[in-house]
Ligand SMILES: Nc1ncnc2c1ncn2[C@@H]1O[C@H](COP(=O)(O)OP(=O)(O)OP(=O)(O)O)[C@@H](O)[C@H]1O
């Protein structure tokens with residue numbers, strides 16, 4: 420469980436996050452949604468400690484990452500996995516080496532155990548065939564899957580995903596969403612996902628926080644989305660005609 | 676002007692992080708070996724080629740310019756040797772390398788920065804500055820004396836080629852000049868200077884690459900800046916070091 424309390428973050432002249440309060444639950448896929456530029460990535464960077472907030476607490480099961488010294492933070496980071504918007508695989512290494520990298524760096528396993536663990540992770544994302552390939556030789560969707568395998572290699576307690584399905588076709592997006600969802604439940608991780616993909620919101624939104632201009636405007640599950648009376652949320656989620664129709668149909672069926 | 680001071684400060688802070696104690700020596704060694712090949716071994720070809728031609732050109736030029744009845748022929752060999760040892764094989768060769776190696780380092784690190792690979796390292800709890808930059812500095816400083824030796828050899832062979840192939844003067848006269856009043860200390864000066872130059876090339880271009888913000892255009896700019904700044908610094912350091920080492 421990660422608790423965010425009274426979080427503020429600004430850059431020089433601009434306040435990006437203003438008094439964010441929320442809780443991300445263990446064993447669930449927690450979504451952060453909001454328009455482009457609303458501050459999702461900044462929030463996630465604060466969470467993982469790449470940016471330092473001006474004010475506020477970020478409690479990882481009670482441990483505040485903002486107040487930690489270098490050593491404690493380093494230890495906490497071995498419990499984190501992160502999936503970047505651009506996959507961020509190391510291009511000088513093969514797929515297998517990429518997945519093995521965190522193990523090489525931090526575990527005391529033998530080479531054979533490390534390879535076995537890496538192959539297990541690659542198998543989990545269905546990519547054992549591509550282990551000898553370089554990141555530039557595989558598709559964007561495959562790169563994302565490799566990145567997931569690398570993120571879970573050290574068996575993290577906390578998984579962060581920054582727009583896991585940006586730039587992917589709808590079907591591949593579903594595959595990635597399902598993968599993250601099932602891994603979260605399988606290993607009881609606290610997963611936090613930045614997204615503006617409505618399919619993800621409907622599909623795996625077990626706990627959704629809506630950020631609007633740096634303020635948390637709304638919080639709930641994917642079912643609550645339909646009945647919310649927050650104007651800004653409705654404007655954001657039901658922007659397209661298609662989703663407006665879906666909403667009407669859903670509400671109609673609930674009334675029956 | 677304040678911008679320059681700010682950059683120098685940031686550079687110092689980066690170097691402070693780079694020289695932190697490495698945690699997984701094995702992984703650093705692996706990286707070090709990779710850099711030895713990429714930065715050092717892959718530069719041998721260009722060093723040989725350029726040194727060979729410059730050695731020949733210097734000899735031809737000197738011969739044309741100091742041809743006089745009052746001057747013995749072997750002076751050509753003597754002057755050529757001094758130029759090669761004192762300036763060409765250390766300073767000029769490092770200038771050339773700053774173009775090849777420096778832009779390579781800056782664009783590699785810059786690309787890693789903009790594609791979030793450096794963030795990925797940080798998230799894992801790795802000191803990315805140290806892991807990426809320390810092996811590069813160490814590898815280039817290891818390889819540079821070897822490259823200097825190669826350069827001196829190729830330059831000398833180039834000088835002889837101007838006798839054998841072009842036939843500007845008898846090779847034996849050149850050889851006498853090359854050996855005349857040889858001072859061993861000058862070779863050491865070349866090595867000492869090149870160590871400093873190697874550090875400048877690797878650290879300055881790492882700084883420019885590591886601190887890129889933005890996209891591919893910024894990576895290109897960083898790569899250009901790294902070559903310009905490290906060249907200027909090499910020339911400046913050359914002046915200071917030459918004064919210090921040779922009085
Ligand atoms: N390093 C920075 N320096 C200054 N301003 C920044 C920095 N990083 C982000 N910002 C600003 O913070 C705001 C929020 O950016 P952020 O990247 O969090 O948006 P986002 O919600 O992730 O958008 P997207 O969905 O497009 O990724 C933007 O207006 C951006 O200009």
Ligand SMILES: [Mg+2]
Nearest residue numbers: 459460581582
């Ligand atoms: Mg973003």
